[in-house]
Amino acid sequence: MGESDPLLLKNTGKSRHVKLQALRKIFITALAVTITLLWWLRQINGCNKISYPPLPKIPAHVPYLKGATFNPDENLTIVAKHGAVASDMEKCSQMGVEILKKGGFAADAAVTTCLCIGTVDTMYSSGIGGGAFITTKLANETGALSIDAREMAPGAAYRDMFKGREIASKYGGLAVAIPGELRGLYTLYKSHGSGNLSWSELVSPVAELARSGWNATQLLPGALSSQTEALKLYRKDWNFVYNKDGSLKKAGDFVSRPELADTFDMIAKNGSDAIFYDPKGPIAPFLAEKVRQYGGILTAEDFARYKVVVEPALQFHGFSDRNLTIYSPAGSSSGVALLAAIEVFNGLKNDCDQTDFTPVATQRLVESMKWLASVRTHLGDIGVYNMNKTAREDHTYRYQQFLKPEWAEHTRKKIHDDRTLDSWKEYQPAYQPNESHGTSSLSVVDQWGNAVSITTTVNLLFGSMVHDPVTGVIMNDEMDDFSVPTTKNAFELRPSIFNYIEAYKRPLSSCSQSLVVDPKTGKIDMLIGAAGGSRIPTAIFQTLVRTYFYGMDILKALAFPRLHHQLIPEILYIESPSNSTLENAMLNRGHKVEIVGHLTAMNAIRLKNNTIYAQSDYWRKLGRAAGY
Template sequence: MIPPRGQDTIQMIDTPPFNMSQSSGLSFSRESKSDNRIIGLKRFFLLLLIIVVCGFVLWQIYEVLIEEENYLGVVKYSPSEFGKFNKYAVSTDAAPCAKIGKDLLAKGGHAVDAAIGTLICMGVVLPNSLGLGGGCLMTIYDNTTKMGTVIDGRETAPDYATENMFAGDPLSSSRGPLSVGVPGELAAYWEAHQRFGRLSWSELFDASIEMAENGFQTVEHLSFALRDLSHSKYITPPLAKLLTNNATGEYYSEGEIMYQRELAQTLRRIRDKGVSEFYDGPTGQMFIDDLRKQGGKMTIENLRSYKADVKKAAEFRLNDDLRVLTQPVPGSGVVLGIILRIMQELGYYKNLKPKSDFASASLYYHHLTEAFKFAYAQRAALEDDPDDPTRLNLLLNKISSDEFIKDIVSKITDDKTHPSAYYGGLEYFQEDHGTAHTSVIDNEGNSVAITTSVNLYFGSGLVSPSTGIIYNDVMDDFVSPNLTNKFQLPPTKYNHIRPGKRPLSSMAPSVFIDGHGNPKLIIGASGGSKITTAIAMVALRNLFFNENIKTAIDSSRIHHQFLPDKIMFEANFPPEILSSLAHRGHNLKVITGRSSVVMAVACDYKNSSKVITANSDYRKGGTVAGT
């Protein structure tokens, strides 16, 4: 456990006393003695000032890293920045890009301007996770109208796609030319900018073009991904060439200067000519031609027919003081809403007992796991059914009702968990991957949470040599009929492949709003199927248990997605809590490799002033920026 404050010690460095005999002034006149006393007093007060300043700085660090003893879990003392601002802020998982977002806000840009500019940069420095060849989900809160809007830029299945297209070769859904869906990233940027942007379209591109053309330092997460694929057979020669440092003949390592010159030219054309340059212009044709040369079937008509989907945000009211605006289908905001409403119904809002009492903490994690299981059991059915257009609306109305939540809570037992059949349908959903996220709030309180992805690292393993754009592998997010998973469970029929369809996603970018209509928490995550549970855990710690946003993000996490029936836990999760969960019948498995990664901006309102705090998860090496 974290040591109580009274047991902490701070080791001070001894400083040798000033030796008068070593000074150059050796006169001992009365006047010299007086001067020496003045000098001595000045030195004393200077030393005192230094001690006070250093003590203040150490106390601030202490306040962030060593909070009260906390039974909810050990806080890993991470080096991530705990940003404190009063005007605007950006949190992103690509450190070089936070400043671009901040600079756009400083120019008077809307939160949407800053988010798009940040993401364009992220597509340059993190091509393993996102880019113009992928897709995204946006949640936007307008603090003037108090309305939430979502923009769905998720990739779609091309017009030649069929639900059995991968039956003979399931691996081709995740790598290679047939795994590529129609990208929606750029269309979503354009739609958001047309509706909310203040700065010119071109201003959002300039800094990223310069970075791609003149070079940038390879960040840790890209280096991590490159090490991960060092033995991969799925990376094609054109992509390998892009990712190889000519000076060493090896994939780029952290700190080495990387270039994306073809992508810089593509960004310049899109900056100057707008979104039609990609969806119905020369750049789009090059993108299609390069894919077809590598075995793809997509046509320019697929790009021309793509439209970003603009909808009202899904809203879940937790209590009179708190509601969440989040993603409807195909995102997983509904799953997030179910988890949070269950925990609200169980009485955890502003209930601090789990922080100070072991029995309460162990029961909390059992309840949270049960909430995860009930919520994820619903996920497989959360998709449009073309054969029954009313089915999804009826289901959403049902699971949004108080009666539905109360019924779930009545089934949660404090002393044990239950077999999978107890929680709902036994169909599996395809596990998604990858992703990156940014959260932004501007000076007026307008807020944006955007999660974006090319799915697996480096998507399909293909790049367009003419444009520098990496192709997604979103077709792997669908399921194929008659293919059971390793647990011999059938796939959900609601996520089968159909032309023009968007697959289900774990992405759930969200904005929490207080009772006065002010944004309280702008949050999202990367990490595939662990995204939704990570957002829920951080939101609960920040909004229910009053922890600052850095502590909430730093803290160790668990994950359960209904199937497989196992709690996944980070290696530093409290063993005493794990033992209590095992005693209740839960199966446990440690998470190997990188877990979920959360980016968030939190706001408090005191005496008509706004206090903004921001953090980017240490697990990926991002950062925050603001004023």
């Protein structure tokens, strides 16, 4: 083998070195591009590596006090002559009454009360980072108005966005939908407000409360303790719920929310809700950025796309032997399901002992509840931007069929006094939608007879656990109320196809707050709203039956234990304290029975003989009404 040319070896080595350097540059550039693309894909799809805490044992309701009772204190009912507010917090009820005293209508007082309950101890279940349903009626107008201020899915949302990461629909940024409460309240103010008070006069008192602070009741510490693990994970954004020694707030501790106060000040001075929904304003960009920090897809531009749905409230005429009219919410609520059950029960022959917790009357009530649950599985929002004519016609037809007398008459033939049907399939559900969770409710009536009932929510306790420390707003996790097509429930049922995720669509809600009107006088006879997820419509339904069929006063109708059946699971839930006679009677009729603690809270106002009786659910949520 001959000797190699030294010059050739030198040139060859140099050439290899140049090629290696070029390859390194190409590799580094390609790696950088790949990393950048992956980062952007994660930002776009909300797939950042986000840690999630375990779900609390009680995801939306905290067991306060002793729950239901057969011996309620009569002093808990507020008797008034001019106006009243029933809400989950006495402080907020009283703030609403102060608005009434200043000449405000029920709508004006409802705005202040609603903002208040989303600010103080009940912040865990409501607030301007969530949504609301409003049923409202002016005394001098025929009919009532339904305002659907339910949250909407962000523009980048898609059907399978939670596939393989279902927990992300409950915690973190991906769970957040576009908030609607504030727009709903402003719409209420403009539609049914008195004109005697400015928007600023309704919002500013709540800003002052948030800034000056208050001493916590049992409500806030109870909710905080249920989300201890989540609060540890999101600790940097939740300073206001911790004391200086690092402990969580407990009953009696001072609490304030100065950042939320600043936000309310801006909203008040703006004179409308526009500043909250402005994609280039001082609020929406901060909220969107915080949501995206936790893996979300919400953008500031999504806020500008938000719309409320205002339409006539749903109506049922001829309720009870007094032929009353019931007005319930339309839109993406469960108002249709509630009225369908009312029509079924209302038409059953009145030939049994119409007394609370008696076997035959209860059997008819429970069977009507099961049909209510079946109807609810057929419901779902069409979307405010959906212009598909066929889809809209199908949606209208599907809803209208359950409000026809023919459907109710056909359904009543399947109700038997001595037995329940053999299987849930005989109730013809369209499979099971996701169960909605925590809510707050309030009812207001004024001296002129105007009335408003609102249900407001951020869903689970403290919503998505995303709190923006700049604006002080707690963001909802309403994306969890959509059906997830890749997930069957414990009974191997597929979710409802009518409630799949779509951009700018609203998730189905259980909200069904209602107004009862006497058509002979045109006056409000009762207002009622409830909190408790899928148990809301059954709780309202039972209370209406107790009031108008069993002749119970508003105190007992709310304080006594409640029944609930949602078809799936096939269990009749009886709220403790238990009634063994009723339990055995229902077991003999083929029901599976379970005694449970309370899972609903309710607020209602009854008007009789020119007197107002306002009742909040003190036994389950420490609620207190106020009036004058």
